[in-house]
Structure formats: C-alpha cells, structure tokens
Amino acid sequence: MSGKLYAISTGPGASDLITVRASRVLATLDVLYTPAGRKGGDSLALSIVREYLGEHTQVCCRHFPMSADSAEKEAVWDAVAAELYREVEAGKRVGFITLGDAMLFSTWVFLLKRLPHPDWLEIIPGVTSFAAIASRSGTPLAMESQSLAVISCTSPEDEIRQALERHDSLVLMKVYGRFARIKCLLQEANLLDNALMMAEATLPNEQCWRNLREVPDDQELPYFSTILVNKQWRN
Amino acid sequence: MSGKLYAISTGPGASDLITVRASRVLATLDVLYTPAGRKGGDSLALSIVREYLGEHTQVCCRHFPMSADSAEKEAVWDAVAAELYREVEAGKRVGFITLGDAMLFSTWVFLLKRLPHPDWLEIIPGVTSFAAIASRSGTPLAMESQSLAVISCTSPEDEIRQALERHDSLVLMKVYGRFARIKCLLQEANLLDNALMMAEATLPNEQCWRNLREVPDDQELPYFSTILVNKQWRN
Numbered sequence: 289m290s291g292k293l294y295a296i297s298t299g300p301g302a303s304d305l306i307t308v309r310a311s312r313v314l315a316t317l318d319v320l321y322t323p324a325g326r327k328g329g330d331s332l333a334l335s336i337v338r339e340y341l342g343e344h345t346q347v348c349c350r351h352f353p354m355s356a357d358s359a360e361k362e363a364v365w366d367a368v369a370a371e372l373y374r375e376v377e378a379g380k381r382v383g384f385i386t387l388g389d390a391m392l393f394s395t396w397v398f399l400l401k402r403l404p405h406p407d408w409l410e411i412i413p414g415v416t417s418f419a420a421i422a423s424r425s426g427t428p429l430a431m432e433s434q435s436l437a438v439i440s441c442t443s444p445e446d447e448i449r450q451a452l453e454r455h456d457s458l459v460l461m462k463v464y465g466r467f468a469r470i471k472c473l474l475q476e477a478n479l480l481d482n483a484l485m486m487a488e489a490t491l492p493n494e495q496c497w498r499n500l501r502e503v504p505d506d507q508e509l510p511y512f513s514t515i516l517v518n519k520q521w522r523n
Numbered sequence: 524m525s526g527k528l529y530a531i532s533t534g535p536g537a538s539d540l541i542t543v544r545a546s547r548v549l550a551t552l553d554v555l556y557t558p559a560g561r562k563g564g565d566s567l568a569l570s571i572v573r574e575y576l577g578e579h580t581q582v583c584c585r586h587f588p589m590s591a592d593s594a595e596k597e598a599v600w601d602a603v604a605a606e607l608y609r610e611v612e613a614g615k616r617v618g619f620i621t622l623g624d625a626m627l628f629s630t631w632v633f634l635l636k637r638l639p640h641p642d643w644l645e646i647i648p649g650v651t652s653f654a655a656i657a658s659r660s661g662t663p664l665a666m667e668s669q670s671l672a673v674i675s676c677t678s679p680e681d682e683i684r685q686a687l688e689r690h691d692s693l694v695l696m697k698v699y700g701r702f703a704r705i706k707c708l709l710q711e712a713n714l715l716d717n718a719l720m721m722a723e724a725t726l727p728n729e730q731c732w733r734n735l736r737e738v739p740d741d742q743e744l745p746y747f748s749t750i751l752v753n754k755q756w757r758n
Contacts, residue, residue: 295658297654297658299542300648302544303543304542304543304544304547305542305543305544305647305648306542306543307534307539307540307541307542307543307650308538308539308540308541308542308543308546309537309539309540311543312539389650389654389657389658389664390658391654391657391658391662391663391664392654392657392663392664392665392671393665393666393667394666397663397666398666400661400663411657411658411659411661412540412658413535413540413650413654413655413657413658414650414654415542415624415648415649415650416651416654419532419624419626419627419648419649419651420648422624422626422627422646422648423530423532423624423625423626423646423647423648424646426635426644426646427626428626428627428632428635429624429626429627429673430627430628430673430675431628431629431632431633432628432675432677433675433677433678434675435672435673435674435675435678435682435686436627436672436673436674437670437671437672437673437690438664438665438670438671438672438673439670439671440665440667440668440669440670442667442668443668443670447670447689450689451670451689454682454685454686454689455672
C-alpha cells in the first residue's frame with residue numbers, strides 16, 4: 289500500500305484547538321472524507337478543518353444514518369470502510385475527520401472495526417469536548433486520587449445514579465432531549481450545586497449554565513450540551 | 524490588569540500534538556513558567572514546547588515538592604500563584620505549562636484554586652495521555668451508550684474493583700509502582716485479555732504491552748505507564 293489513511297480528530301470546535309499534527313496532515317491530503325447526517329455536528333467538523341485543507345484536496349461527504357436499523361447502519365459502515373481502503377490502495381493520502389477525539393463516542397470507531405490497523409493507518413488524537421468545557425468553565429476534571437466517569441445520558445437511569453454516587457467528578461454527555469431526567473437525578477444526589485452545563489464550548493455561540501436550578505425542565509438545548517459535575521468544586 | 528496568564532496544556536508528549544492555539548500563544552509569551560520536581564515529566568513538558576517559544580521568552584522553572592507534607596506543598600502553591608499574579612499585574616504575557624490536559628491530574632489546578640478566573644486568565648485544553656494511548660493502540664475509549672472511567676491506581680483497591688465491574692472501559696492512570704496489584708485485580712475480573720499498557724505514548728521511546736499475562740509482576744516501568752481496558756475490544 290503506497291497510500292495512507294489518517295483518522296483526524298478535529299477537537300471541540302474552535303479551529304485552533306486542532307493539533308499541529310492534524311493541521312499539517314490536512315494540508316497534504318488528496319481526499320478528505322467527512323461524515324454527514326448528525327444534527328449540526330458534521331458540517332461543524334468540516335468547518336473546523338477547512339482553513340487547513342490543501343488547495344487540491346477533494347472533499348467527500350458521506351451520510352451516516354441515525355436510524356435505529358442496525359442492518360442499514362452496518363451496510364453504510366461496510367461501504368465507507370471499503371471506499372477508504374480502495375483510496376489508500378490507489379496510493380492516495382486520505383483523511384477522515386471526526387469531532388472531538390476519534391476514539392471517544394465517534395463514528396470513526398465503526399470504520400476502524402472494519403479496517404486493519406497497519407502501517408498505512410494513523411489515528412491523530414484530539415482535545416475532547418469535556419476537556420474544553422473544563423478549561424472554559426474553570427472546573428477541574430480530576431485531581432490526585434479522584435476518579436472521573438464519562439457517561440452517556442442514554443445509559444440506564446440506575447447506572448447514571450450509581451455513577452453519580454461513586455465518582456468524584458463526572459461528564460454527562462448526550463444531554464440533548466434528556467435534561468429534565470438528568471436534572472432530577474442530580475437533585476436526588478444533592479449535586480445540583482456542583483454541576484454546570486455547557487453547549488458549543490469554544491465556539492462563538494458557546495453557552496454555559498452555572499445554576500442548573502434555574503434552567504427550566506423544558507429548556508431547548510443545542511445538540512452538543514454536556515454536564516460537568518465535580519463534587520469538590522462548587523460554582 | 525494589562526497582562527495575561529495562559530495555562531497551556533502540552534498534550535501527551537509529541538511536540539506536534541499540542542494545539543495550534545497553544546503553539547501560537549507560546550510564540551508571544553514574555554515568560555514561561557514550567558514545573559519541575561516530578562520524575563521525568565517536567566523536563567518533558569518543557570521539551571515539548573521549546574520549539575514554539577518566542578526568541579525572547581524567559582523560562583522560569585519552579586519546583587513542586589512531591590512531599591507528603593501538605594503544609595510544605597501549600598506554601599509552594601501559594602508562592603507560585605502569587606508570583607504568576609504579580610507577573611500579570613506587571614503587564615506581562617505569562618504561560619504555565621502542564622503535561623496532557625491542564626484540568627486532569629495536573630499541578631495547575633492547585634494554582635487555579637489560588638487565582639480568580641477572570642478576563643486575564645485563559646486555560647488552553649490539550650490532548651490527554653489516554654486519548655493518545657487509545658489512538659496509538661487502536662483501542663476505542665467508548666462508543667454509543669458505553670461508559671468510561673478514568674481512575675488513579677492510588678485509589679483504594681475496592682474502588683478499582685468496583686469500577687472494573689461497572690464500566691465498559693477504563694483508563695488506569697499512575698500504574699507506576701502498583702503494577703502487580705493492578706494485574707491481580709484485572710485477573711480477578713477476568714479482564715487481562717481486554718487490557719493493554721502503554722508508556723511514553725507518542726514519544727520515540729513509546730512502549731506497548733498488549734499481553735499483560737506475559738509482563739512479570741516486578742517489571743520495571745516508566746513513570747508514565749497507563750493501562751487501558753475495553754470490555755468490547757480484545758487485543
């Protein structure tokens with residue numbers, strides 16, 4: 289194989305929070321694959337990297353359905369993985385971009401499962417959304433012997449409840465559509481004063497809610513809204 | 524205040540895994556503070572950023588004792604925080620570098636506690652060591668509704684045991700000096716085949732152990748050795 293495939297993490301949103309390595313690789317690509325189809329986030333990924341792209345880089349948008357039909361999703365992942373493989377086989381320098389970090393809650397992992405991990409593949413890590421939220425809000429993620437849990441609000445309620453009990457700090461991802469339920473769990477655990485919510489961190493339209501008591505249950509939220517909890521740190 | 528303070532995350536080790544923003548800010552600093560005193564890691568932080576420093580940037584090394592005497596440590600944190608504040612007050616552009624991400628297991632947080640978080644402070648997030656290890660080893664951190672725990676091996680044994688039971692994937696940090704005990708816990712949980720250990724990820728001397736069964740209990744390890752566990756992913 290004379291080509292190369294790069295899975296490129298774009299970081300949380302601001303273009304200059306991409307790594308130097310990612311910015312350099314982007315400038316050398318023959319073709320960049322970019323996912324589409326998830327509310328807002330995907331055109332965001334492309335907008336983050338656009339300023340670094342080489343003049344002759346071809347941009348290919350691929351739609352990943354959010355459907356619950358797993359056969360449909362698997363067919364798309366198979367097809368895109370095969371396409372990436374063929375491009376590398378043809379000697380091209382190929383990129384695939386993914387928001388935040390490529391190995392955390394990312395479509396890229398479904399492609400990785402379908403590709404071997406040999407010399408011609410490099411995964412470039414990135415700044416996660418929660419690291420950006422911690423920095424922007426001045427809230428530490430963990431210190432010394434503390435433990436941090438990163439969980440999805442799509443998890444069963446009881447798992448979220450136990451995680452709130454056991455860990456010193458928590459990142460609750462995928463809050464969208466589930467805020468009322470999560471607020472209730474935080475209240476139950478007496479953690480409302482140790483929690484904050486952020487959306488679109490590091491972007492011009494960044495929003496931060498430091499007092500979740502004041503956020504109505506039916507508050508409309510951007511798709512990328514995340515809650516940070518730190519038991520040792522009050523807002 | 525006419526000066527500015529930047530807490531700058533250096534990322535995991537390779538110089539080009541720093542963010543574009545950090546690289547640009549480093550070029551404009553009047554003075555860069557760098558921590559010293561922790562085995563190996565601190566000269567590493569400086570070596571990561573050196574190529575980006577402005578020609579006239581003054582480098583100030585400050586020693587943070589690893590002593591268990593908390594009064595001694597607090598006196599140092601007080602003194603360094605006061606020093607940073609005075610530099611900003613004098614109108615300087617000041618940096619403080621921290622390995623990995625500034626808000627995760629970092630000395631920076633002890634300084635942040637002693638400083639307000641106003642306009643003249645910016646924290647620049649970075650790539651965590653565990654994101655780098657996931658990328659280098661091709662091991663996902665979490666997908667879909669999975670949960671990830673980031674814990675320190677200095678935690679009580681029972682907490683580590685419960686985290687191994689409850690989470691889909693785990694990052695075990697600060698393995699140094701505790702490998703035999705952790706290996707035993709992994710074996711108990713039947714997770715040895717889902718774990719790998721990495722040290723100095725992204726650096727020329729990077730090491731990866733994909734079969735922990737073969738690593739002797741008394742294996743000498745570098746200070747920055749981390750274990751990644753993913754229950755859905757076998758090596």
